Amino acid sequence: LYVWTLGVEGMGDGQDKLVTVSVNPEAHDYGEVRSYESVGGRNEAHHSGFTDDRKYLHAGSLDTSKIFIFDVHTDPGNPKLVKAIDDFVEKTGGVVGPHTPYALPGRMLWTALSNNQDHGGRTALVEYTNDGEYVDTYWIPTDDDLQGAEKTGQYADGYGYDIQVMPRRNMILTSSFTGWTNYMMDFGKMLKDPEAMKRFGNTMVVWDLHTRQPKQVLDVEGAPLEIRCAWGANNNYCFTITALTSEIVLIEEDGMGGWKAEVVGEVANPSDVPLPVDFSIASDDSMIWVNTFMDGTTRGYDITDPHNPKLAHEQYIGPQINMVSSSWDNSRLY
Template identity: 30%
Template sequence: YFLPGKCGSCGPGYASPLDAMKGPREEIIYIPCIYRNTGKKIPDFLATVDVDPKSPSYSQVIHRLPMPNVGDELHHSGWNVCSSCHGDPGKSRDFLILPALISSRIYIVDVRTEPRAPRLFKVVNPEDVFWKCGLGYPHTAHCLGSGEIMISTLGDPAGNGKGGFILLDAKTFEVKGTWEKGDKVPPMGYDFWYQPRHNVLISTEWGIPKILGYGFDPNDLNKGRYGRRLNVWDWSSHRYLQAIDVGEDSAPLEIRFLHDPDASQGFVGCTISSAIHRFYKTQDGAWAAQKVIQVPSKKVQGWILPEMPAFITDILISLDDRFLYFSNWLHGDVRQYDISDPQNPRLVGQVFVGGSISKGGPVRVCEDEELRSQPEPFVIQ
């Protein structure tokens, strides 16, 4: 986040991703911190971290904003407006949108009044989401050029799988209803990304909320409880068009188009299968996917299964579309791939920052296709 007055005068954000690369670096960042399932019955909070190297509080948490409820499970966050409204000087990036995955609340946080000490502005209660949308378990929030906020969901109010989208008014933060039209919807939901120049939105699938809420259980595999599809939507008509199967129990999560607004391809990370798929537009106008990266599992002792998958979670693409980054939640590494040739990504960087296979821990790696030894523990000084 840039402090006020440093983002230009045309409107929020930048005219293009390449323009954003030329802008000043962030001075503070906001991080959702979750207590659910830790044994501590206290609220999740939003941490403000100073990332200005010139600041005396560099790399420190300088503020904590606790939520008013326990058990929310904050997850991803988004803005009230962003670069999609760059041409409108009447709009500004003032509020952070914090969907709560388990409680189905949506918190609106004021970051304009005091960026270093955000304050809670409004709470969208779950009954508003349930009754107006027939949806629950919100995840990804994106701001639209229309002046609305669009939030993907994992299921219906009862915890069954259902892929849909909530629309909020970006000024009042009232629930307006659903984005999707028609009776046909995917059986699950999670993340989404859209590319208006190709009239497409593609969403992903994690799993059934009332199963996921209790944590990962290997006994839930091979029972249709985890996602396997990329779901293609018509951007202008809001209708569900096509499903792309990327494998049983693959659980495709984070999806990213290339930043080039004319690009007709991108990448998606599949958590349980620990694979990255490239999705792309075919010559006949449909969409398809191909696996381009496979992170091998490690044979282990001292874990719940004899083989430990990487469990790819978050992914992102550099603003110049040169590099793909993703994190392996269980193995504990963050990887950098050169995607100059999108069909053949090349590993060029890797750092271990935690995970379950560090030396001295309860898990012993017996066979590893990639590493000669278990990584050293990550210690923060």
């Protein structure tokens, strides 16, 4: 098991590192750290992801905008850093904060959160090869430059966050969060700063998977974060949940060759700002499980009818609960 960890000053070497944990119950070191690989410094380590062939792990950082590539196939129990991309901002034309990697055949497609001009939320998608060679930058549409995309509502803010791909519909879908100035700010301070709270995304973008061209900008107010698409082969829809307004949003085809976004439910009491931070969709598309950071609670919603989610389970877990994942057999929740 590979864990991409944040370095802490005064703890060990203080550096970000990839930690490998033994998870084979038959191994002599089961449940123990088998190895670690430090990367030299603290970079605000965030998400990581395997390449499509699972030979490499790409790991990003939100502060320094470096991407670290680890060889995890030569010796899986002892991965090695084989490349550090330290010219991300320069190569991409000013993109800052690589956030979410998505594996495509021979490629890694990264979302990002910011730019080096104003450190606000305008940003782009960035494409690399599996071995870390830069391919291209695809800026997210704004009012000033829609890049041929259709603006379907009142917003085109150019913000980014998460990414999902639906190959059978030739579709990439991205969401939006906030820029470097906000995400590097003390969280409590940011929540009390009226100007900072205005600097959050209100859009999702539909892209052409093959050409990487933006097709539509959809209004989804309140910082739509994670995207989860249905698993069923004929279930051509996705969900997102907004962090600031606690709304469950369904993204589906509009019957006219495009896509639409519709608010179909709420998580807890939005006026309390429970802050939904992650959710998982069951493998049979029957439930979504939502974690809310501020009240430490997990909630399950029956989405048998995706247009009408119904609360089916609610349980307090603990303060600042974050990520959640449903097991493939739908019998466990982590």
